[in-house]
Amino acid sequence: MNSFKISGLFLILLIALSSCEDPIDVDLKSGERQLVVDGLLNVNDGPQKVILTLSQPYFDNSAPIPVTNAVVNITTSSGKTYALTQRAGQPQGHYIVDSLTGETGEIFTLDVLYNSERFFSDSRLVRGWVIDTLFQEFRERELGNDAGIYLNLKVQDSIGIGDFGWLRYSLNGIENRRPGSLTIPADAAFAPGSADGLEFIFPIRNSINQGKPYLVGDTIAAELISFDEGMWNFLNEVNTQINNSGLFAEPAANVRSLIANADKNSKVKALGSFTIARISRAGVRVK
């Protein structure tokens, strides 16, 4: 229930008591660099990739260093094997495969060989949600938002606890990746089982809005990615850590990695996530 926000409420209190946030200098020790796996692949589209980089000191604001000397493969429980390779003309550290196919329930295993250490991660291909419709509607002023044109969408969750994913959108070709707007449905709500089998609840449907009305001519593309529970847990923890602040902040904690070392006794660990997903898309141009 980390995604539960009572921000409006705190706002009142915070105004009343004049709390404040400001950047300060903190002296941090840094740890060793670690392999970071960033793999969110789907079976719907063309070229897919896994990005390998290294972690860096917390206040090092340079771009992550790509990992270029790894061997990356994906195998599936139905016996397919895909080799992912870096390609000319594409950024370094991007390991690419032309396409992936699979059946619901099929397990995809990522296998990365890097500096003599083997890492792997399993992910199951899920049944996935489908965006039924994406449509515009006029709303009166409510819940602190001005009157105007907003978007709404209809997604019906299937009965059975355990549907997970990420709902995101782009506006006029600009993708919305603000940390505060990460929306990850579980069943039809924010926590597994709390609204199983319903239509997506309002706060999730409303997450394709930006807190103010859209303008005529705006183009919005929504994307609903469905994946397994492991990836959802990972993103749920990421969501907590990247938005952690205020009176009721949770103690900072490491996001649990989905990447395991094949040698359980090895001290070398990798960070990040890998998952296989299905994608449903819908677009609309505001009239």
Place this chain on the structure above:
Amino acid sequence: MKNYFLVFCLSFIVANNVFAQSKVTLSGYIKDKKNGEALIGATVYINELKTGSSTNVYGFYSVTLPKGNYEVIYSYIGYNSLSEKLDLNQNLTRNIELAEVENVLQDVVVTAEREDANLKNLEMSVAKLDIKTITKIPPLLGEVDVVRAVQLLPGVSTVGEGASGFNVRGGSIDHNLILLDEAPVYNSSHLFGFFSVFNPDAVKDVKLLKGGVPAQYGGRLASLLDIRMKEGNSKKFEVNGGIGLLSSRLAIEGPIIKDKASFIVAGRRTYFDLFLPYVSNNPNTRDSKAYFYDLTAKVNYRINENNTVYLSGYFGRDRFGFGSAFGFEWGNATTTLRWNKVFGPKLFSNLTAFYSNYDYALNIKTARDGFNWRSNIINYSIKPEFTYFLNSKNTLVFGGQVLYYDFLPGRTTVKSNGQDIINSLPKKFALENGLYIANEQVVNSRLSLQYGLRYSQFSYFGPGTALQLGDTLPGQKRPILNETTYSARKAIAKYGNLEPRFALKYELNTVSTIKFSYNRMSQYLHLLSNTQASVPLDVWTPSTNNIKPQIADQVALGYFRNFGDNNMYETSVEVYYKDMQNQIDYIDGADLLLNRELEAEILTGKGRAYGAEFFVKKRRGKINGWISYTLARTERQVNGINQNSWYPARFDKLHNLAVVGIYEVSKRLSLSANFVFGSGVPGTFPTNRFVVQGFVVPHNFQDQRNNIRIPSYHRLDFAATLEGKRNDQRKWKSSWTFAVYNVYNRRNPFGIYFQQEPAPNRPVESTNPAFDQRVIQSTATQAIRFAVLGAVVPSVTYNFTF
């Protein structure tokens, strides 16, 4: 067990009656002459024998002595002593009324006790505050606050400004048993944590026990905060009130039948929200709700010399909302019924029955969508207690308690586009019983002992489902191996603990005393909270087959010395060590709310806390006040956290200093100031960062917990109270209090958080949105200091009484 106990108690009584022929007992109540309030801790001194007794929380005393002629002195600090010659050849009941000393040089009474009570009392590790002192401490936004005052005493700290509750000797906030007229209060905070729920107008006595807790009390590890409400003026009607920036309050008290029955009703409400329509044109602001209120009421009726009944209640609520679309509220309700019965001059009994309820509700509602969430914890209890004044050397206390718990961990209704679904975490039921006996023994004029034993027993029973969990793997949720369903009243888990309690006082001379105490405490109820400050939504849970009871053993040693004329200066040093078992922590990323498999995310381990507390108090004079300094450490060791090594608890503070000064400038004007300093609490800071899906995620390479301290906390507050011109003809009396909180405007950090700088939205690289994972451009990360109060907070309050 129960039968043996009864026989044991009875044998004491019989034995005493056989041998007590040549002795007589003097007993009765001591009350305030002005308003009939029972005086707690007033002393009865037998001059010839150099011995005496003091009144209990109901104002009752009893002294047994050989027949003879005695001079008996009844006294209470701040009150005129009363002395009388008594020819005691048979048992005698003397109900005494003492009159308050009128306005002697405007001396402020810092403690309402005998001058050297700190030396004479067996109690150690105790912090008492008179309500008059509490009202002198500079308030925040005009609100006089019991819990904030308690935090200025040694051994008591808080995780930060505005945090709910308080921490005592390295315990977490749920380790404090907070009793309002004996009923437990589960959330002692209004406005998240800025104010406490106790209305100062209705509070008579505040006592915090940090160690040496007597056998009468149990159920929490760290402390007992015992708050007693006023009984209400039994002589005449009285109205007290105050108008402040944040809230106004009014208390009415008076006799129902003079000297037999009286009542008090006290209420307060904040009205910040009532002004919103006038200060803002923004309709969203105008529709907002944000307020709290509380109502405290008590009646008492003296049926006859030997029987008195008291009925008291508290009801408080916090509400927040936007129009009809959003609402959030929480509150406590308690009712206590007590019956004091004096069975004879030597046996005093009290029977308490109480009800306590803490609940919260969250409601979001639009035409076709909504979310409703409710949770509560309800208690019913009955608690008989007997005090047997065996002889002048021994006072025996024995009794028991039955406490029934009914938990609703969470019930939600989700409505989405017209359809709805109800999810309810199953209710939980438990019973906690206690049996105890304790004796306070005066061995000789120097040595006194208090020893007792409490047996506590807890059963968690059905209907319910018990999860059987596999072993802990570092960082992983424990696997669920099996689920067993239990029918109604069938025990799922049972625990029992023997809790020995011991205290010793040895007077070295007339001005110095050494005290020692040991106690074992067990706690069957746990507040699950994984946030920096506790949230009103946090859930209390019973011990189950997976969550074991928490146990603490504490030893404390103290040296108490008074200096100056008539014990003008009181000083003490106490050291303590506390060992704790089955301390609760959580796996990284644990979800505590509305989680059916919550127990699988809980880890338990060991805890230890130790420290030294220094206290100097000037009791009287134009300038008085105190300095309190605590040097302390509290740590945990939990397998699966911090690589299984010890780590500081999140409320660990090495240094804690409070200086409180009160200056009586004239009969009308008094000034006060307090300064507090505390080491920064620890936090888990990242060492590294990594990027996935465009998000910059902080990471600690060593997987440490609470590895770095945030900067220290310090603050200075001032207050000035100006009394209205004195006119004895007029009943109306008033005063103004002006206060400034955080005088030098320090932005005390509550926490430090690590964030990526807000970056503009990034353009999509290709037309295939699934292929848009480009190398992330350089993104700046920063450390953000969060200060709850970033400003000077002035306030003004008008107080009146008539």
